[in-house]
Amino acid sequence: MLLRQHTSIQKYTTITSKRQLINSGRWKMNTLYIIFLYLITFILFFVSFLLSPSKTFAAFKKAFKLFTIILPQFFLVTLFAGILSSIIEMKNIVSLFSIQSGMTGMFFASLAGSFTVFPVISVFPIIKEILEKGAGITQVAIFIITLTNVGFVTLPLETKFLGKKASFVRNIIAYILAFFQAFFIGQMIK
């Protein structure tokens, strides 16, 4: 039992280090953006502190309260993504819709996109791979769009902040419009 767990950890670490090696150049862009965000935040806080220290502390308190509200749900979402990634590999899902072309492929891709919670940026290397193997750009586009904009799994979280009606309507319309968006992108790239 213990041995098995140990090997699984090793497997995981080797996979991630390989991926990091491949993408190390690209990951820098994301870190740069995050550093930029932190810099702006720091400057804003500095100015705010100069103007009024008490208000700045109040802002800190509010940010902390937000954290405590969202943290358990956040952990739930990431745990769900972890379970999902252990049951099904993202690569298998993506290859499933990349083989199917036309409307069926688009339908599969849209379902895969809207029912999974995955950090989009980590999916891009796989997408590049399947595009080089000849997957359709329309299918890839609808997958990216639904992955970012439609979240049927995170709907309970969304209803908490936006209300039932607004979040349901928003998700359904975004799902339908994703097809049009993908068609447009497909036409433009041809």
Next chain:
Amino acid sequence: MKTYLALIFSIIFVLMFLPNATWRILIFSFESLKTFLIAIFPVFLCTGLMDVWLEKKTMIKIMGKGSGVKGIIISLIMGMLTALPLYAVLPVASMLLKKGSKLSNVLVFIGASSNLRIPLLIFETLFIGLKFTSANIVSGIVSVLIVSFITNLILSPKDKQTLYSDSENFF
């Protein structure tokens, strides 16, 4: 309370049915939680600052009733800069509602943040190409506007009233 219960149950579920992958799942979740928290921390701090410094009056002027096209453009740009996944941007959106922004503008903000965020656009350009990204930006802006318009149309004034009063409870 409900979320905590669901959290505990899901952990028990993982441990019971997937004993081989338990460590892998936990490591994966903590890794992604870490990356999310690093990205979210500055945004939440800025949200707190906004809540303290911006008065309701000025916020209504910027993104509230009568802000018109300017309000839409401001919320679009704010969303692109906020750059968070959908479920992380929701508390920020509820703060905007609390400050009296129009619901349609808040929906534009959510759509822009999840679909047109700047890091995502950078990655798209690097991995797929500039043509794809530019087509995605154009169609994305149109779809975000349509989504916010239709959702705003379908919701009755009473629904909006409850939404605004609910947003007060989160802070």
